[in-house]
Amino acid sequence: MSSTDNRPTSPHVQVYRLPLTAVLSIAFRAAGAFLALGLLLLIWLLVAAASGPDYYQVVHSMAASWFGQLVLFGFTFALYYHLCNGVRHLYWDMGYGFEKESVAKSVWVVLAVSVGLTVVTWLVAYIV
Amino acid sequence: MNLRTPLSQVKGLGAAKEGVSHWWMQRLTSIALVPLVLWLGFGLASLSGADYATFTEWVRSPMVAVLLILTIVVSFHHGQMGLQVIVEDYVPNEPVRAAAIILVKLAAVLFSVIGVYAVLKIALGAG
Numbered sequence: 221m222s223s224t225d226n227r228p229t230s231p232h233v234q235v236y237r238l239p240l241t242a243v244l245s246i247a248f249r250a251a252g253a254f255l256a257l258g259l260l261l262l263i264w265l266l267v268a269a270a271s272g273p274d275y276y277q278v279v280h281s282m283a284a285s286w287f288g289q290l291v292l293f294g295f296t297f298a299l300y301y302h303l304c305n306g307v308r309h310l311y312w313d314m315g316y317g318f319e320k321e322s323v324a325k326s327v328w329v330v331l332a333v334s335v336g337l338t339v340v341t342w343l344v345a346y347i348v
Numbered sequence: 349m350n351l352r353t354p355l356s357q358v359k360g361l362g363a364a365k366e367g368v369s370h371w372w373m374q375r376l377t378s379i380a381l382v383p384l385v386l387w388l389g390f391g392l393a394s395l396s397g398a399d400y401a402t403f404t405e406w407v408r409s410p411m412v413a414v415l416l417i418l419t420i421v422v423s424f425h426h427g428q429m430g431l432q433v434i435v436e437d438y439v440p441n442e443p444v445r446a447a448a449i450i451l452v453k454l455a456a457v458l459f460s461v462i463g464v465y466a467v468l469k470i471a472l473g474a475g
Contacts, residue, residue: 252431259424270469310378342393348393
């Protein structure tokens, strides 16, 4: 055994339990990639509406099905999570909120606001 | 010791000759997308269950058409920059990486033009 074997190693990602901040950091990127697909759905909806009532109705009933609603709910949360965490990144870019405590706190703010926005959006969709 | 010329230092554009423009455009588009995304999210939610006539009437409103086009163009621009960074980070093979970035950028232009055309067709069409 050489004397270098005792040096601290960086966390091995497959056995190291990632802190919430790290999980949500990679989720920010994953949500962004996922939203690129959501953008294609938006274009699909607009093309359907531009091509006439028949095809619009096809897309509309797909979106209104339970599976369509589930997918749209997923996109809604991904969208608001990416938005809120993006604002957090802009705040960091200005040089604020880098301390360990404030990073751990702002994770919860981001989660709370994105869940809140998702709930309010779906209340608007189903009640208003 | 610094081997860079005074001109290159004062321009501050680095080896890629574009300085921080990619980083800056990501931030600029994200600032623009904060109000646009909130508008679109709640706008589409209030249109849930809307029939063809209601939906196209919404798109035909000048403010909605303009905001929709802005949202499409800015989000595809933002999205292709983000996907480019993801590809650069996770695709080590140079030719595959270059091909993926080219594909992402061309697809972003294609789909944003399709989206803008669809909005204009609804907004300006005779319907």
